[in-house]
Amino acid sequence: MPSSVAIVDIAALFGPAGPARDATDAALWQGLRDTGAVIITGHPEADRVDARARAMLALFDAPEAVRAPLFSRMAAPGNAFWYRGYHPRAPERLLQNDFYDMGPVDPAPGPALEGMEIFCEPTPLPDEAALPGWAATMRAYYDHMNAVSQAMIRSIGRSAGFDEGMIRARFDGDHSTLRLLDYKPGAKSPVKGDDGAELSAGLHTDASGLSLLWQQAPGLQAQGPDGVHRDIPMVPNAISVHVGDVMTRLTDGAVPATPHRVLASDTARRSIGFFLEPALTAPVTAAARTRDPVPVQDTYGWQLLETFARRPNWSEVFRMPVAG
Numbered sequence: 001m002p003s004s005v006a007i008v009d010i011a012a013l014f015g016p017a018g019p020a021r022d023a024t025d026a027a028l029w030q031g032l033r034d035t036g037a038v039i040i041t042g043h044p045e046a047d048r049v050d051a052r053a054r055a056m057l058a059l060f061d062a063p064e065a066v067r068a069p070l071f072s073r074m075a076a077p078g079n080a081f082w083y084r085g086y087h088p089r090a091p092e093r094l095l096q097n098d099f100y101d102m103g104p105v106d107p108a109p110g111p112a113l114e115g116m117e118i119f120c121e122p123t124p125l126p127d128e129a130a131l132p133g134w135a136a137t138m139r140a141y142y143d144h145m146n147a148v149s150q151a152m153i154r155s156i157g158r159s160a161g162f163d164e165g166m167i168r169a170r171f172d173g174d175h176s177t178l179r180l181l182d183y184k185p186g187a188k189s190p191v192k193g194d195d196g197a198e199l200s201a202g203l204h205t206d207a208s209g210l211s212l213l214w215q216q217a218p219g220l221q222a223q224g225p226d227g228v229h230r231d232i233p234m235v236p237n238a239i240s241v242h243v244g245d246v247m248t249r250l251t252d253g254a255v256p257a258t259p260h261r262v263l264a265s266d267t268a269r270r271s272i273g274f275f276l277e278p279a280l281t282a283p284v285t286a287a288a289r290t291r292d293p294v295p296v297q298d299t300y301g302w303q304l305l306e307t308f309a310r311r312p313n314w315s316e317v318f319r320m321p322v323a324g
Contacts, residue, residue, distance in 0.1 A: 001226045006031035007235065009042035013151040021155075028152070029159035032243060035230055036258040037222035039238050040212075043148045049237040052141045053214050057270050058131060059100055060182040066130045070100065074313065082317060084123040089187070090313065095201040095262075096187040102138055104174040110280030110301035115318045119175075119280060119304055142178045145239075145274035149176070149210050152241060153276060156210075160254045166287050170250060171209055173279020175300070183262070183269040193261060195229070200269065201262035207307060208244035208275035211258075215240075215271040223259040246278060246300065252286035280304070296323050 008027045012020035031038035059067065070086040073079050086100045102123045110116040125135045150171060157167035183200045191202040203223065213220060213232070220232040222242060232240045242258035262269070278284060280301035283294045296302055305321040308314045 001224060001228065002034050003230075005035050005037050005039055005222060005230050005232060005240070007039040007041060007238070010040045010148075010151070010155075011042035013155055014044060025155045025159050028155055028241075032156070032241075032255070032258075033225070035222060035224040035228075036256075037230070037232065037240050037242050037260070039233065039235055039240050040148070040152070041235070041238050043151070045144055046237050048144075049214065049239065052137055052144075053216070053272050055137045056134065056141060056180055056272065057182075057216065058134065059126065059180060060098065060270065062126065062131060066126050070124045070126060074317075079124075081121045081124055082118045084121050086124075089184070092190065092313070095181075095204070096183060096189050097201070098182040098184075100180045102142060102178040104142075104176070105139070106174075108173055108175065108279060108281075111296045111299050112324065113296065113301060113305060113321045115305055115308075115321075116280065116301055118317070119301065138178065141272075142176075142274070145178065145212050146174075146176055146276070148239070149212055149274060149276035152212075153210050153247070156243070156247065156255060157251075160251050162251060162287055167250070170278045170282045170284070171276060173282055175279050176277045177208075177273075177275045179273045179275065181271045181273065183265070183271075185266055185268050186264070188264045193229070197229075197261075198264040199261050200264045203259050203261040205257035205259055206242065206244040206273075206275060207246065207304075208277050209246040209250075210276040211242040211244055212274040212276070213240045213242065213271060214238075214273075215269070217265070217267065217269045219263045219265055219269055220271070221261050221263065223261070225256070229261065244275070246284050246303075249284050250287055252289075296321075 012024040073082050075088050107120040187200040189199045189202040221229040245257045248257045278300040283298045284300045285298045309318040309320045
């Protein structure tokens with residue numbers, strides 16, 4: 001197995017079908033199969049990634065008076081929203097960070113299930129006068145990463161032998177998440193690594209289809225199929241790509257999700273994740289077993305409700321879904 005994560009120029013994914021795109025598909029597929037992650041460069045507007053990322057992370061330096069109205073109702077019961085917005089660190093969480101989540105401009109409705117409206121909430125934004133241009137930069141980055149991740153998910157689907165139209169249909173709906181993360185100096189997860197490493201984010205996989213991650217400082221590691229934890233290197237204007245649980249389900253295990261973690265540090269660490277998610281009404285069962293019409297139990301919205309209802313800190317907000 002390679003000792004490091006592959007760096008792949010994905011410019012050809014934004015051009016016509018042909019040998020160049022086929023070679024890029026193969027390089028991405030091999031990299032993900034070998035180490036569980038790849039670093040991507042060469043996509044449209046790649047030269048703007050670092051500047052946009054640093055501008056977005058200014059939210060964590062804003063005064064409490066700017067951030068407090070964005071807090072989730074989990075932290076501030078008087079606020080309006082549960083799901084989107086700012087979530088301060090909770091000591092019991094596997095990931096020891098503050099984070100802020102942005103969703104789509106116009107969230108599409110999900111299946112008619114109790115609690116589904118929470119996943120369709122708009123995103124609370126800081127006052128424009130306090131952070132001029134910040135919301136526009138966030139939206140530009142969201143749109144940029146959405147375009148890149150859509151191209152990536154189709155590439156992976158082609159390599160796995162699945163119909164490109166099927167993969168595209170699952171992810172055409174706009175329900176993805178852009179997340180800013182802030183780890184304080186010395187932040188430690190309650191769980192250590194299997195090798196005894198101190199972690200600020202314990203080993204986990206993401207519930208998304210794909211995760212596109214940017215880091216301001218080192219510390220992110222991806223675990224390959226061989227069990228080795230490999231460092232995600234710092235590369236200017238580059239993004240690391242990790243497969244999420246949804247893609248594993250859609251491909252019936254052909255594309256395994258990427259376990260990853262963050263090493264603890266005595267210095268602050270900030271990062272950004274874009275999580276490509278299906279529409280709430282899209283089926284997330286294996287493609288070969290997709291039913292028509294799609295039962296509500298097969299949808300991404302149903303899966304989200306089940307996931308959150310099982311989490312102790314959300315159990316009073318969400319109940320296990322029940323089909324009507």
